Amino acid sequence: MKGFCLIILGVLAILGSVEGDLEMGFYGSSCPKAEKIVQDYVNQHVPNAPSLAAALIRMHFHDCFVRGCDGSVLLNFTSASGNQTEKVAVPNQTVRGFDFIDRLKSLLEAECPGIVSCADIVALAARDSIVLTGGPSWRVPTGRRDGLMSNASEALAQIPAPFDNITILTQKFANKSLDLKDLVLLSGAHTIGISHCPSFTNRLYNFTGVGDRDPTLDSEYADNLRSRKCRIQNDTTTIVEMDPGSRKTFDLSYYALLLKRRGLFESDSALTRNSNTLTFINQLLQGSIANFYTEFGLSMEKMGQIGVKTGTTGEIRRNCAVVNS
Template sequence: MKQINACGVLLVVWFIFGSLSSVQGDLKMGFYDESCPQAEKIISEYVKKHIPHAPMLAAPILRMHFHDCFVRGCDASLLLNSSSQQAEKDAIPNQTLRGFDFIDRIKSLLEKECPGIVSCADILSLVARDAVVTIGGPTWKVPTGRRDGTVSNKTEALQDIPAPNMNFSQLITSFGKKGLDLNDLVWLSGAHTIGIAHCNAFNKRLYNFTGKFDQDPSIDPFYAANLKKYKCKSLSDNTTFVEMDPGSFLTFDNEYYKNLLKRRGLFTSDAALITNATAKAGVTTLANSSDSVFFTVFAISMEKMNQIEVKTGNEGEIRKHCALVN
């Protein structure tokens, strides 16, 4: 195991200590133990059965959970349909998401087992965790008891979901609005170790960075040349996809951080992590550590994120169908 520098050790220890705080609101481990004792087992078994046959689905489901929590909290408002295309799922950041039907199938199984008991918000939180575990990633605690929201707003999604073209200051502001800090930004960005991105999410870095048909000087020239030659062959390409973590985009590991230090982060928001000294120190710590260190801190920040502005008690509702308000 590679050695971690002193700064990295202190950051990790501080986060572990911070994670021991009490659970927010009325969430608790085993919330369904009496009302639907098989709930978490049903979810876990379904994920373990199907994700190995579709491992690329783990990343969009994790992203779905992230995007949901950043808008109105973790209340499954992202899953709601809209007849006028004004719901969260209609916003540009969510138009490439996949896995809605996967969540719906699990919801159907739970409705047969115990009607009206398990929320879509809890299902999404649990499925995101179980999908990551199934592809060999970390596990984390998911206290349950979330209630589902009844409002889904396209404009709020555009405003609240961190964009791939954000700089470091904008990212810190975006995360701060949700009670997340610099370390959470570094740890949660590690989710980009899996999954793909379409060229139009970062093409300006390759072809028109400042509006003068130039290339972003912060990107590794060799990496940029390969992207232009083999993947994103024009500024207008909006269909081709690129691996977020070249060579290991299906493996949950710390290669993402190693690529950042080589200036091979795909998004502006990825590259932004090494423009701040403190964030870069965190990136360097994770790049030079074992995967287990990354797993530990990622899990801690996920536990923090999945409790953002949750609805509990009499708030919201338990939807019968995740895409529809009761």
């Protein structure tokens, strides 16, 4: 009986390490140093370019929202004739960090050729870069495989946009089995985010088409954006902090700004005009940073398992930008 109990406990321990078809420590035997290679490279380079943390978590988010977390956002082209990939879609034209992922892939290919997927590299690098900036950690079960297709029109339709209202946001998240709580928590990554003027200047210059401002945006904040940042509506070079004064700190100040009507995007402001999301924002602000970190990590773990390809589905790309020939 004692031996039987030990066997059952062993089986339960194995099952407990599996997240769907992903596993914690998936590369433990096939490429034991994989996760450390990613972590060491992030630790070496992100401190010299701290904005990469926001870029990498955004890349992970955009990847998972189209065809699942399969590295499709990394592809330059696919075998489909005339197909434009996700990279050229408007939501991804300001995504950065592709060269960073390519360098990581080269290191992992040198260590374990054909073993570690690009999709897993993105997921691990996003987590490790946030940790390095003082933000939360979360479990990243691995075993994702890389997709074979990438389509710009899908990215445009499925990735939440800065202009989306709460109804559209709710539907886009629900399409990925994410709820309103996940919407609020994952938006919290904007605490370290940056943007360019075209993503929000309609709120400053021409909100309803008659040269007006968005009345839900704090007037002092709007004046500051117009006079000091986006003097020209279509300025594509100026960088604007989404959490002014706290961009390098992964904290709760983003949510405090929302309540002051200083969310940069319409999609940020939308979170305060739904009773459920507003209630959760207030709960986060009344709680501790540790609670926010825990909750954020759980939503990231949930997001990281959207539509994953495992087993024999997809492939392990040799080059993250190109499907294997």
